[in-house]
Amino acid sequence: MPPNSAAQQDTASEAPSLRQQAVLDAVLALMVEEGDQLTMDAVARRASCSKESLYKWFGDRDGLLTATVQWQASRVHAGRYAVQPLDVATLRESLRDFAATWLEVIASSTSVALNRIAIGHAASGKSNLGGIVLANGRFAIGERVKPVLEAGRAAGILDFEDGETAFRTFFGLVGRDIQIRLLLGDRLDLDTAEIRRDAGRAVDQFLALYGRD
Known part of the structure; x- marks a missing residue:
C-alpha cells in the first residue's frame, strides 16, 4: 500500500x-x-x-x-545573490545566471519529453501532470525570481509597478519562441556559448525596459 x-x-x-x-x-x-x-x-x-x-x-x-x-526545476538557478545592498553588476549576473540555466533546462531532451507528456495529459484529463509541472516549474521558479526583482527595485536599480508583470516580461524575453519550437519538433542546436549570449541579450533588454538611469 x-x-x-x-x-x-x-x-x-x-x-x-x-x-x-x-x-x-x-x-x-x-x-x-x-x-x-x-x-x-x-x-x-x-x-x-x-x-x-x-x-x-x-x-x-x-x-x-x-x-x-x-x-x-532545481537545475534553474534563481535568486542567487549575496551582496547587500544589491548593486547593478550583481543583479545583472543573477538574472543572467537564471536566464542561462533556464534555457539549458528547457532545451534539454528531458524537459521537452516531460512537457510534451504534461500537455497531452492536460488536454485529455488523463492525470494532473500539467498542473504539477505548472505549480513546481513555472510558478515555483517565478516565486524564486520575483524577490530578486523586488530587491532590485528596493535598491533603486529597477523601476516597475507590479512584480508579476515584470517577471513575465523577463520570462518572455528569455524564452522567446524557443520552448514552443522545441515542443513542436524543431531541432534547435543551442550550445553553451549561444545560450549565454541569449541570456545576456535578454537581461540587457529587460534592464533597458525596467532599469533606472
Missing part, C-alpha cells in the same frame, strides 16, 4: 538524497525513451530499487512525478 500523503509532503519539502536523485533521473530517462508509458514497475526496474522504496519516498505516482518536476 502507498504511504499517506504526509510522507509524500515530507519528500517534497526536502532535498532528495543521492539515491532518490538517481531514481528521478531514471524517471526522466524513461520519459525520453518511452513517453507516456511510465509505470512504477518500470521506474523500479530502471533505478534498481523496489516499488516499496518508491512508495516510501514519494507516496504514489503523482508524488513521484511532482518530485521529478521539482528535481528538474
